[in-house]
Amino acid sequence: MRLAGADSNTESLEGEGRVDRKKQQEAYENYVKRKTPVHNLPANMTKAFITGGIICVIGQSILNYCEKIGLDKDISGGWTSMILILLSVILTALNVYPRIAKWGGAGALVPITGFANSVAAPAIEFQKEGQVMGIGCKIFTIAGPVILYGVFTSWVLGFLYWIGKIAGLL
Amino acid sequence: MTQGLQSIAFEQSPYVVSSASVVGKKEGEGPLGKMFDMVETENLFGEDTWEAAESTMQKEACLLAMGKAHIDKEDVRFLFGGDLLRQGIATSLGVEQFGIPMFGLFGACSTSGEALALASMSVAAGYGDYMLAVTSSHFGSAEKEFRFPLSYANQRPLSAQWTVTGSGAFLVGKKRSHVRITGITVGKIVDFGLKDSQNMGACMAPAAADTIERNLKDFGREPDDYSRIITGDLGYVGQSILFDLMRGKEIDIKKNHIDCGMMIFDQNKQDTHAGGSGCGCAASVLSSYVLPKLERGEWKRVLFVPTGALMSTVSFNEGASVPGIAHGIVLEHC
Amino acid sequence: MDYINAFWVGGLICALAQILLDRTKLMPGRVMVLLVCTGAVLGALHIYQPIQDYAGAGASVPLAGFGNLLWKGVKEAVDKEGFIGIFLGGFKASAVGISAALVFGYLASLICEPKMKK
Numbered sequence: 001m002r003l004a005g006a007d008s009n010t011e012s013l014e015g016e017g018r019v020d021r022k023k024q025q026e027a028y029e030n031y032v033k034r035k036t037p038v039h040n041l042p043a044n045m046t047k048a049f050i051t052g053g054i055i056c057v058i059g060q061s062i063l064n065y066c067e068k069i070g071l072d073k074d075i076s077g078g079w080t081s082m083i084l085i086l087l088s089v090i091l092t093a094l095n096v097y098p099r100i101a102k103w104g105g106a107g108a109l110v111p112i113t114g115f116a117n118s119v120a121a122p123a124i125e126f127q128k129e130g131q132v133m134g135i136g137c138k139i140f141t142i143a144g145p146v147i148l149y150g151v152f153t154s155w156v157l158g159f160l161y162w163i164g165k166i167a168g169l170l
Numbered sequence: 171m172t173q174g175l176q177s178i179a180f181e182q183s184p185y186v187v188s189s190a191s192v193v194g195k196k197e198g199e200g201p202l203g204k205m206f207d208m209v210e211t212e213n214l215f216g217e218d219t220w221e222a223a224e225s226t227m228q229k230e231a232c233l234l235a236m237g238k239a240h241i242d243k244e245d246v247r248f249l250f251g252g253d254l255l256r257q258g259i260a261t262s263l264g265v266e267q268f269g270i271p272m273f274g275l276f277g278a279c280s281t282s283g284e285a286l287a288l289a290s291m292s293v294a295a296g297y298g299d300y301m302l303a304v305t306s307s308h309f310g311s312a313e314k315e316f317r318f319p320l321s322y323a324n325q326r327p328l329s330a331q332w333t334v335t336g337s338g339a340f341l342v343g344k345k346r347s348h349v350r351i352t353g354i355t356v357g358k359i360v361d362f363g364l365k366d367s368q369n370m371g372a373c374m375a376p377a378a379a380d381t382i383e384r385n386l387k388d389f390g391r392e393p394d395d396y397s398r399i400i401t402g403d404l405g406y407v408g409q410s411i412l413f414d415l416m417r418g419k420e421i422d423i424k425k426n427h428i429d430c431g432m433m434i435f436d437q438n439k440q441d442t443h444a445g446g447s448g449c450g451c452a453a454s455v456l457s458s459y460v461l462p463k464l465e466r467g468e469w470k471r472v473l474f475v476p477t478g479a480l481m482s483t484v485s486f487n488e489g490a491s492v493p494g495i496a497h498g499i500v501l502e503h504c
Numbered sequence: 505m506d507y508i509n510a511f512w513v514g515g516l517i518c519a520l521a522q523i524l525l526d527r528t529k530l531m532p533g534r535v536m537v538l539l540v541c542t543g544a545v546l547g548a549l550h551i552y553q554p555i556q557d558y559a560g561a562g563a564s565v566p567l568a569g570f571g572n573l574l575w576k577g578v579k580e581a582v583d584k585e586g587f588i589g590i591f592l593g594g595f596k597a598s599a600v601g602i603s604a605a606l607v608f609g610y611l612a613s614l615i616c617e618p619k620m621k622k
Contacts, residue, residue, distance in 0.1 A: 025363030025491075032364060032372040035414075036407055037328040039526050044325075045519040052518025052566065053511035059561030060510035077564060077573075078600040084565065085601065089608040092321050093616040101323030106521035108323050109532055110539060111514070111565045112601060117323045118536070119605040123613035125319030128219045135613050139606065142322065142533050146567065147602065150540040150574050151594045157548040158578035158590040165582070195620075213620045220618070310620060320621050324532050325525065366529070 044105050051100065051107025059084055059111075081112055088113035092120040118142040174388025176356050176381075177498075183350040184293035186501070187241070187300065187341040189457040190234030192227045194309070194335030197446075197454070200435045205458040206336075207234050213310065213335060220310030221260055224253060224337075227450070228264030228306045231339035235302065239341050243268045246341070247298025250288045252281035253306045253449055254333075255315060260306055270302065278478030279374075279403050280357070281305045282338060282453040283497030286474075289342040290351040290499075299344050306337035307448030316367070316483060329369040331405045331447035334434055338453025348465040348504060355385040355498035359480065363491045367481055370492070371408020371431075371444055374477040377494030378404060379415035381475055385498040386421065393423045397469035400460060401496070402452030402476030403431035405445030430455035430476075452476035460501070467503045474499040506560050513559035517566045536567055543571025548579075573597050 059080050066076035091097040097117050101108035108114055122141050126134040140147070164170040173179040191206045198209030208230060215223040215230075228251065236243060249268070252275035253260040261274055277284040285303035292301050310320060312333040318324055342351065360377040367373075378401050386393065393399060404412055409429050416423050430452045431445035456474060463469045477496040486492070517539075524535050543566075546552040552572040556563035563569050577597020581589030595602075 021363075028362040028376075029364060031414075032366075032369065032411065035411055036369055036372065039325075039328060041523065041526050044526055045522045048522035049515035049519040051515075053515030053562075056510045056514025056559075056562040056565045057507050059514075059565040060507055063561050063564075064506065080561060080564070081601045082604045085604040086608055089605075089612050092323075093612040095321055095619045098321050098323050098621060102325060104518075105325045106525050106535070107515070107518040109525070109536065110518045110521045110567055112567065112570065113565075114323060115536065115567060115570070115601070116605045116608065117321070118533075120609035120612045121319040121322035123609040124321055124616050125314055125618045127613045128618070135610065139609060139613075142318070143536075143605065145533055146536045146540050146570075147598075149537045150544060150571055150598070153541045153544040153571065154574035154578045154594045155590055157544055157575055158582055158593065161548070161579055162582050162587055162590055310618065313621070314618075320618055 047103055048105045048107035051104025052110060053107075055084070055107070055111045055113055084111070084113050085116040088116035089120045092117045093124065115143055115146060173353060174384070176358070176384050177353055177388035178291065179353040179389070180290065180294045180351065182294055183352045184290045184342050185345060185347040186349040186351065186461060187343045187345050187347050188235050188239035189338065189340045189461055190231045190238060191454040191457040192231045192234070192337045193450070193454050196309075196440065197334055197336050197434060200440060202434055202455065202459055205462070206454060207458070220308050220314060221255060222263070224255070224260035224306050224308035224311050225264030227308070227335075227337035228253070228261060228304050228339070229267070231306070231337040232265060232268065232302060232304050235339040235341045239345070241300055241341060243270055246270050246300045246302050248273065248289075248292060249302040249304065250275055250285040251304040252276050252285060254278065254312050260308070260311065261304070264306070265304065277495060277497070278480050279307070279447055279449050279451065280476040280478030280495050280497050281449045282402070282456065283474065283476040283499055286340060286342065286351065286499050287354040287356060287497055289340070290354060293342050293344060301342045302339060303342060304337065304339040305449035305453045307333050307335070307450035309333045309335045312448060326443055327368050328443050329366075329371065329407050331370055331403065331431060331444045332435060332442035333448040334446040334451035334454065336448070336450030336454035338450065338457040340457065348467070349461055350502055350504050351499060352502045353389060353500040355381055355388060357381040357496040357498065359493045359495050361491055361493035365489065365491050367479070367486050367492055369407060370447060370479040371405040372411055373479045373492040374494035374496065375404055375408045375411040375415060377496040378408070378412055378475055378477045379419065381496040381498050382416070382423065382473065383419050383421060385473060385500070389500070393421060393426060396426060396471055396473045398472045399423050399427045400472055400474050401427070401429045403445065403447040404429050404477055405431045405447065406437065407444045433459065464501055464503045469503065471500065471502045474501055509559045510562035513555065513562035514566055517563075517568060539567040540571040540574070543568030544575040545571075547572035547575035570598065570601060
């Protein structure tokens, strides 16, 4: 096999070579894609399914307990989030959560516990850089975008909803 | 004396007088564990932060290398050092106390080659009797700077490499030993446009192929003229790409190629995916595994090619590609 | 029964997110953002709430549920307060989650030292 990108790439730098270079890069990228091993997707999906499922079942049991003792629906939901977040932060602090995530992948990332981990992990890591510039500035390095885009999306939807109401459509 | 397009063949080859390797716990548990000079089971090396731990590793490696050769720090003319952190801070803080005039280098994971090349050039040119070349990397500090906080719940892709916690120091000089640096090939930046920082082997393989080909052409050698061609940290993915690229150049290095990143960890037992990486990877393996074999004469001549992926967190976020670089160092038994 | 529904719906959302992680170049952070936004949009389209009624925590615990919660908060606030509600509802509804993560995360940083990955 002779690779498109295998020649010394200096030749293609000159003059009309720009298009060639782009083609070469694409060829190399595709070739690398073929060469690079990837995780076994069905296996990983199964693990994510089990891990995520278990976390949701724990959430459901907290929810059921809260409703049983007579709390209203929203407050029960609040308790559920709060307790799951607490559990996740404790497991993160004990360095257990990364191990769950290594096995469970998205199953540990996607639930609210993954969100809590993404807040606690930078807080712990950057404590050495100080209270304000370290923990303070960097606590949201991973979770910040989630809050920004979540709030922004719901703002846009809310704005459309408000217009819809004014126009009498809704 | 210049040789070919990118190489130098020394008329009076400098010697690798001594060397030392210092590594962390995981590296100590790896296949080469017993060969390192110092294995610290506490990854902070008694310090408070990963960055300070890395500096300490460099300091220890330098002290060990000088101690082995019975050379005082006052006798070392210049120090060439580097690491992966921003502004090379691990080196600056690590070697400060020696008071050796120094050059801070950055060549990503190829820095050990860059440092050895400059050190041997300086000795060969007669600018001093002894030069020190040192590099390091630390899993904690590298992961924190380039990827995620350590306790963040992410899954590493199979192409990802594990940054080696380790440092290697080399004393290059005029005092006779059993290994000498007879030539170098300075690599150029090779960019095939890849943007995946989690697949550094693929980003660096083209640079390694370029430098190896250049070295063979400049010196008029065949791959068989080297007992081994040793790349720095291409890993499993990078090695298979390197073989394909070399086949495209009609050069076969399969027989005598080894890769430091593939040797330092046990892929099956240590769950390091595509292998080790980092400035400390090539340096610690060269010191602990390669140089002893050359000293004993088991290998006569090797080509050491540490490879680097030149990227920053900013360039990565801005969608720039990850160019590679590789330097070739010819080491011979004598 | 509600446990089984929570398990399979929650598991399914995670399994689908795993495809994004493994087969696209999306980093984990982007997958999280995508889920929250999807949840908010599905909420506004009246699709997410029926799922949540069926699956309970299986739909509210994944981050898409967080998006739905944000939308619900904004909608309720708009119904009650009009225009200013667009700015009021999101944070109010998500206050417990964000405050808990911040407070517990901060406390953890006071107690714990950074540790190496295994």
